[in-house]
Amino acid sequence: MKSFNRVKLVLIVFILFFLILIYRLIDIQLISTESFSKLKVNLLQESVRQRTEEVVISDGRGSFIDRNGESLSIKEKPAVIAFPFIKDQPDLIRQASEILHIDENRLNDLLSDAKKPVVLEEKITDQSIKDINNLKAVGIYGVYMEEKINERLAMHALGVTNEDPGLLRAKYPDKKDLSIRTEVGTSGLERTFDEFLLPETETKLLYHVDGKGNPLFGMDVKYSAEANAFYPLKIQTTLNKKLQESLEAVLRDYQLTKGGAVLVDIENSSIAAMASKPDVNMSDQMTMQNLMLSPVYPGSVFKTVIAAAAIENGLDQPSKTYDCNLNLYGEQGDDKGRLSFEESFAESCNYTFTQLAEEMTTRNQDAIEDMAEKLTLTQNVGWEGTLYHQENFRQLYNEPKSMIWKDENDKRIKKAIDQTAIGQKDVKITPLQAANMMATIARGGEKEQIRLVEKINYKNNTTMYTFKEQKMPGKQLDRYTVQKMQKLLRQVVTSENGTGRRFQDLPYQVAGKSGTAETGLKNDQGKKLYHKWFAGYFPADQPKYALVVVHMDTTSEQAATNPVYYDYVKKVYEIENGQK
Template identity: 65%
Template sequence: KAMEDVLKDRGLKKGGAVLLDIEKSSVLGMVSKPDADMSKQQTLQNYMLTPIYPGSVFKTVIAAAAIEQNEVKPGTSFNCNLNLYGEPGDDKGTLSFGESFAQSCNYTFTSLAEKLIKKDDSVIENMAEKLGLTQRAGWEGKLYREDGFRQLYNEKSGVIWGDDKDKTVKKAVAQTAIGQKNVKVTPLEVANMMAAIARGGEKKQVKIADKIEYKNKTTMASFKEQPLKGENIDKYTAQQLQKILREVVTSPKGTGRRFQDLPYEIAGKSGTAQTGMFTKEKQTLYHKWFAGYFPADKPKYALVVLHMDTPGDKALTNTVFYDIVKKVHENEINQT
């Protein structure tokens, strides 16, 4: 209810937010805008369960692969005056790996992706899978005679490559590395990735219900905690990711510096994805993300906010993220 109120008060028309309890791996709140209207088919889609271009949030995957493959040595620096294709076109100067992540330097992550993919052309989708971005996040399993019962009926799963040939095309690799081209993931998957990193790498299925009860309150069926299939990232990779996700907020030029004065310490990553669409006034429309977890030192919550099809300067993502964190804090104080 509080999350619905924040999105309504701030006027976020398309997109939404999802808040997870990290320890229980359960949904505390999920809001998708626009509100459902049975007479308008396009409003019946839950965007939090729909694959969407993630933009630079996807750099988390490239960072994880670079850490795991030991591509980032202490003292390594990157020329962030170059754009994603390695041509002059940006003005961020020379940055370390952590600064590159905090300031979202495209060149750092496109050049790392190029190196990584030359060694192993499956490295990006393999790391995305380890972080839970290529399989549905919601609880699935046996319920009575139904083997494939799903708590989140309409949930889709993320996609990384549209065509394997793209792995040999420099520009396609660069666009993939920054969460464009064919990369699409759901906000729920992204929130679940943040929860996995926060708990040291362990990825789990997300529940929206613990059990089904009979009318007399006895248990009809319970949903046990379940891991997501496949390998996890190792503890060292998770620790290094935690460090750079925190730097996004603590760094004076970090894209999440606005969250420094919140009552919790925040760790996270911003994302801006081009949609290929424009307003009538020819302004570019973007999907604007912020995905993170808090409190950074003892994580309890993972939160993703997405504002879709918005001009960059009109994006409400950070405002809504800020307000939801404050609501969570108020809620905690009221419960104690």
């Protein structure tokens, strides 16, 4: 009896297992053919893929162009695609070798050893493509292949893509036709505009094969592409390719390893060039961070805020002088003598600005923060608005908040006020915010959001959407304060002892403010590390560009900030005047 029960139990288990197996097969073959597993795999597509040899000419993903329409993310290259089965057609091999100027035996060898279509790129010309296609032969084609530029310009700004099936299905649960191999944007503009960049379809040459890799009888090579004049889309950035190339070259020449620079077009309130260091390394997540959008200590660049607030509060008395032999706490430490308000700004006297900050906050605890708002330092500065169904769409991915005061109680503590006045303590702003502050002063106090993308264009270059210039909310600088600040920023360069005097002989007149922020860190030799800044605009008399350069975590001796700023302003002048 026990033996019978055991047999019965085994039989039940076997039947259950068999039923589960049958259900699984039914699920795979009939039910979940287009959406299998939690990753929603399209089994039909993957099955066809296994029986198909193909050459992808374009992955169908949208691309980026600069403000003048030049490509930033892809390049087209002429190529000839030869499928292995033409090795049995000697006449075709002979004709192709003559057109392509390739030895007939070499072409035969390439095809004999190939298990996949052979892509020929060496010495392929437009005429080669035309002549190959005039043969009208099955198995060899001239094409223009799109190739992603891996080490492309403005990597941090444009961002990167990766295969991430989980993120793909989470973001686009309704797009079941997307292969799990579809790349999605994971940083920069690739991420913020991912929905517009997703491929509609690939462009490819393909043919079906049998188990040995030979073409199935009666199956020709097919050109697979959607005849669509509108897709893929092109994201027209505000970047200027020549200015971007030049910026990256200057940073590379001076070996600025951490930090970067951002150039803002003042008139259009847009980013003309932006580069962050270190360079993107796909195997190191830390290098993905765009430091031009990262809040850091601004040092004396923040004195621009204190100076503007002092002017607005009537504390810029020309007859008053300050003992700049004292440090920020009023102790002996510096040796600059007695300086007026204007001289203190040009020579960056700490004591003057701590005294002004103390007096202002005694009258109004929010005086510094109120002026920081007028100078765009308390808000995100990137373009933000409604884009079709997306409310609060932001062009700049993950733009963080800045900080002036971490603790409201610090507004009543003398040392905290003093440290805040010189851009230390808890003050952190982004280089892009600093550039927008300079642009705001340069354009007369008008606050505007900064764009990195100007338009979304269809494939045929007609416009799908335009990102219009937008004002930033809140109070603005008054005209008197603006004029005084423009004068102060210019004197930083023109004064005999000004911290920006190195820029006096540039072809553009520069106005701006230097900054040195302590980081609390030291290098291996025990030397202090600083963030070294220069933030300004040019030409001073007719402002066109605001430029910020910051070298982070560097010693004073190794700082490349001023050399980069100097050389890049010269490069901009040369480009603007057609010299390069």
